[in-house]
Amino acid sequence: MNRFQQKLTEHALRLRRDHLQTLQLNVGRKCNQACRHCHVDAAPWRTEMVDQETAHRIGKWIETFRPTTVDITGGAPELSEYFRYFVETSRSADCHVIDRNNLTIIGVPGYESLPEYLATNEVEVIASLPCYSKANVNKQRGNGVFEKSISALQKLNAVGYGSRLPLHLVYNPLGPDLPGPQAELEREYKDALRSEFGIVFNRLFTITNQPIARFAEDLRLQEKWDDYLDLLANSFNPQTIDGLMCRTTLSVGYQGELYDCDFNQMLGMQMTNGKPLYLWDITPDSLPDRTIQTGFHCLACTAGCGSSCTGALA
Numbered sequence: 001m002n003r004f005q006q007k008l009t010e011h012a013l014r015l016r017r018d019h020l021q022t023l024q025l026n027v028g029r030k031c032n033q034a035c036r037h038c039h040v041d042a043a044p045w046r047t048e049m050v051d052q053e054t055a056h057r058i059g060k061w062i063e064t065f066r067p068t069t070v071d072i073t074g075g076a077p078e079l080s081e082y083f084r085y086f087v088e089t090s091r092s093a094d095c096h097v098i099d100r101n102n103l104t105i106i107g108v109p110g111y112e113s114l115p116e117y118l119a120t121n122e123v124e125v126i127a128s129l130p131c132y133s134k135a136n137v138n139k140q141r142g143n144g145v146f147e148k149s150i151s152a153l154q155k156l157n158a159v160g161y162g163s164r165l166p167l168h169l170v171y172n173p174l175g176p177d178l179p180g181p182q183a184e185l186e187r188e189y190k191d192a193l194r195s196e197f198g199i200v201f202n203r204l205f206t207i208t209n210q211p212i213a214r215f216a217e218d219l220r221l222q223e224k225w226d227d228y229l230d231l232l233a234n235s236f237n238p239q240t241i242d243g244l245m246c247r248t249t250l251s252v253g254y255q256g257e258l259y260d261c262d263f264n265q266m267l268g269m270q271m272t273n274g275k276p277l278y279l280w281d282i283t284p285d286s287l288p289d290r291t292i293q294t295g296f297h298c299l300a301c302t303a304g305c306g307s308s309c310t311g312a313l314a
Helices: 003-010 052-065 083-092 114-120 134-141 145-158 182-197 213-221 225-234 238-243 262-266 296-301
Strands: 022-026 069-073 096-101 124-128 167-171 203-206 249-252
Touching (some): 003 296, 052 083, 069 083, 114 145, 124 145, 145 182, 182 203, 213 225
Parallel strands (some): 022 249, 167 203
């Protein structure tokens, strides 16, 4: 029994799937950045990307079952040659679409029209900005990233994001700590970005760093692995269980394989039913009450106020 499962047992809790709300597509590992906190281990040198056959099989599933939300992520999802195919297929199926945007992609040659494209298709943008401080952002994501991110946010604002269209930002702690109170951080972000750069946005999502991939490497190098796991375990909050994204979100890999969440995907914890499952093997009706695969990393989603792709849970 893993450490997270022990916590569920102690509190007489069970974790099962509910009805599907969000289909989250990870279209590949390629990114124009290589951030230290990235649980995907994405980078410019990664080559794993969705191919044409898989993209069209996923698109057909979306057209058939019409999930409420299609959440497109990566890497930098816009680097996929099928990014616009997924956006337009999903919108045609009357799905709400989310783009997990790293902001700096907007400044890459060939992607300058991205804000207008996203606005035309009414795509919700959830953008990474781990701090409103230049020094902290550049420390976590690389030199020059803060300035590029501010420029991208201003371009998104110019086409209606933050006012007419939803624009949300994502905060990650710089080190092995839990995020501060989400509402308080949101106020600080809004005040700083509006006063210094004239930038507006809708909501801030605080996300706890997952002890996997590069962040796990850093924890071990700093000899803080055990302390961080203890912090997560000792901060377990049973009130977060009902809101965990693994209950209503289905994570799809770039080969069409299925996972309970994006974090399980990065750990290779593929869903099975006597054999490994792919998106075209299931229907939404087959998901409710399925057991969710868990591991020690699940403690990050249930620590303190909780953490999901849409921020705090409690």
